Amino acid sequence: MNDPQTLGDTSPEEFRRQLHELADWIADFRHDIGSLRVAPNDKPGAILAALPAEPPEEGEAFEKILRDIDRIIVPGMVHWSHPMFLGYFGWTTTAPGILGEIITAPLNVNAMTWRTCPAATELETLVIDWIRQWMQLPQEFGGVVYDTASVGVMHALAVAREEAAPSTRKRGLVGARAPVFRIYASEQAHSSAEKAAIALGLGEENVQRVPVDALLCMDVRALREMIAHDVREKFTPLAVVATVGTTSTASVDPVPEIAKVGRENKMWLHIDGAYGSGFAILPEYKSLTAGWSEADSIVVNPHKTLFVPLDFSVLYVRDLERLRRVFTLVPEYLRGDTVEAQKNYMDYGIQLGRRFRALKAWIIFRSFGREGMAARLRECVRLAKLFADWIKIHKRFELAAPVSMGVVCFRFVGPVAGIGDAGPGSTTPATVADKIDMLNSEIVERINASGRAYLTQTKLRGRTVMRIGLGNVLTTEQHLRAAWEMIREVASRL
Numbered sequence: 001m002n003d004p005q006t007l008g009d010t011s012p013e014e015f016r017r018q019l020h021e022l023a024d025w026i027a028d029f030r031h032d033i034g035s036l037r038v039a040p041n042d043k044p045g046a047i048l049a050a051l052p053a054e055p056p057e058e059g060e061a062f063e064k065i066l067r068d069i070d071r072i073i074v075p076g077m078v079h080w081s082h083p084m085f086l087g088y089f090g091w092t093t094t095a096p097g098i099l100g101e102i103i104t105a106p107l108n109v110n111a112m113t114w115r116t117c118p119a120a121t122e123l124e125t126l127v128i129d130w131i132r133q134w135m136q137l138p139q140e141f142g143g144v145v146y147d148t149a150s151v152g153v154m155h156a157l158a159v160a161r162e163e164a165a166p167s168t169r170k171r172g173l174v175g176a177r178a179p180v181f182r183i184y185a186s187e188q189a190h191s192s193a194e195k196a197a198i199a200l201g202l203g204e205e206n207v208q209r210v211p212v213d214a215l216l217c218m219d220v221r222a223l224r225e226m227i228a229h230d231v232r233e234k235f236t237p238l239a240v241v242a243t244v245g246t247t248s249t250a251s252v253d254p255v256p257e258i259a260k261v262g263r264e265n266k267m268w269l270h271i272d273g274a275y276g277s278g279f280a281i282l283p284e285y286k287s288l289t290a291g292w293s294e295a296d297s298i299v300v301n302p303h304k305t306l307f308v309p310l311d312f313s314v315l316y317v318r319d320l321e322r323l324r325r326v327f328t329l330v331p332e333y334l335r336g337d338t339v340e341a342q343k344n345y346m347d348y349g350i351q352l353g354r355r356f357r358a359l360k361a362w363i364i365f366r367s368f369g370r371e372g373m374a375a376r377l378r379e380c381v382r383l384a385k386l387f388a389d390w391i392k393i394h395k396r397f398e399l400a401a402p403v404s405m406g407v408v409c410f411r412f413v414g415p416v417a418g419i420g421d422a423g424p425g426s427t428t429p430a431t432v433a434d435k436i437d438m439l440n441s442e443i444v445e446r447i448n449a450s451g452r453a454y455l456t457q458t459k460l461r462g463r464t465v466m467r468i469g470l471g472n473v474l475t476t477e478q479h480l481r482a483a484w485e486m487i488r489e490v491a492s493r494l
């Protein structure tokens with residue numbers, strides 16, 4: 001039998017001591033992160049092998065657990081907040097963000113209804129509106145915070161589906177005699193559209209990929225043709241996803257033209273601004289917002305661009321009541337905790353229990369202010385352009401796409417001993433270009449395996465290219481120079 005004296009939580013004195021130790025641990029980690037390997041070089045399974053397979057029977061001291069974190073967990077990680085982490089969209093760990101996460105932990109509320117936590121609900125409403133103001137979205141847009149953009153697009157398409165086939169919510173697609181719907185997104189759009197179609201029973205194949213133009217933006221003429229073809233084949237166009245900041249190159253689809261096509265065909269317009277929309281806080285990027293006011297929904301990921309740690313994504317819907325109508329459902333046991341006149345965020349999605357995500361965003365936005373965030377985004381654009389300039393003047397590399405926001409896609413093109421020059425447009429045989437593809441992959445693999453930097457690769461027009469994403473507040477010009485040097489050195493050794 002446990003002695004009741006030892007039950008309950010850690011004693012306040014002990015907890016205070018642990019917190020001080022943790023504060024030092026976090027400050028040291030942040031201070032020294034640049035000296036860590038960016039990515040581990042362990043074989044798969046190494047972490048599991050280093051940890052006991054059986055769950056602990058008795059409690060262990062925090063110090064011992066922290067030692068294992070230092071010994072096994074930290075070295076087994078890819079450090080996304082490392083200044084040499086140049087993968088995906090850079091990263092958004094900041095001191096105010098860490099403080100925000102720490103403060104959220106002891107509060108540990110469930111922001112499902114207004115009554116279960118008025119402050120969490122009202123702060124969420126406030127932060128959503130701050131972002132709306134920064135994005136210059138009309139007031140008729142209301143939002144809800146989800147974990148990710150993937151969840152956002154799924155909810156947006158659920159509303160589109162309900163409006164196009166009323167009572168699908170009640171009867172299901174078959175019961176509501178829904179037609180076979182089609183959704184359109186560019187070849188460069190994120191795969192979350194397909195995931196949404198899978199989850200909503202719309203069918204992965206009914207997400208049609210629209211070809212892109214030379215700048216990797218949706219070809220609106222092709223969109224029109226695909227819709228016309230589908231209508232002839234008795235499909236029903238449901239929605240079009242326009243991307244502002246595509247995953248590979250951060251290209252921006254022509255939203256006003258897409259909106260026009262959407263209007264003509266009575267389709268839902270969803271804007272995937274998961275990455276790019278954050279740049280709208282910069283006056284010089286105002287053109288990004290063209291056509292947004294015509295959208296039915298738009299997703300913004302402050303955890304990609306606005307310095308909020310994962311996870312924090314906002315889905316805006318023009319007239320948020322449309323979203324509520326599709327998802328509101330109050331079980332009896334929650335009636336007492338539901339004040340109808342107030343916002344109950346559980347009504348705006350499938351999730352019931354919800355973290356207090358707004359707190360960390362509010363802390364970051366107040367700590368930096370719009371100006372502070374804008375200055376950091378400008379620096380990331382400056383670094384991206386600088387890197388692109390280095391690529392442009394080097395004869396063995398070329399830019400693989402126009403540089404947009406913090407993303408640079410580039411390709412090593414040779415000449416390589418024995419196989420000549422195989423840059424795009426070259427008349428060399430496909431096998432040579434394939435070899436160059438392999439070399440580009442190999443450069444990324446070798447750099448990542450070295451633990452000194454981390455980049456990613458993608459395919460553009462069928463060819464492998466290297467890609468860097470800037471956005472980490474710790475990444476300086478010096479880091480970027482070191483990465484560029486490393487890329488050239490690895491390429492020349494290959």
Ligand SMILES: Cc1ncc(COP(=O)(O)O)c(C=O)c1O
Nearest residue numbers: 148149150190245246247272274
């Ligand atoms: C353009 C775009 N949309 C959506 C997503 C999905 O984001 P999330 O991880 O928040 O679901 C990504 C992920 O990188 C993305 O680049």
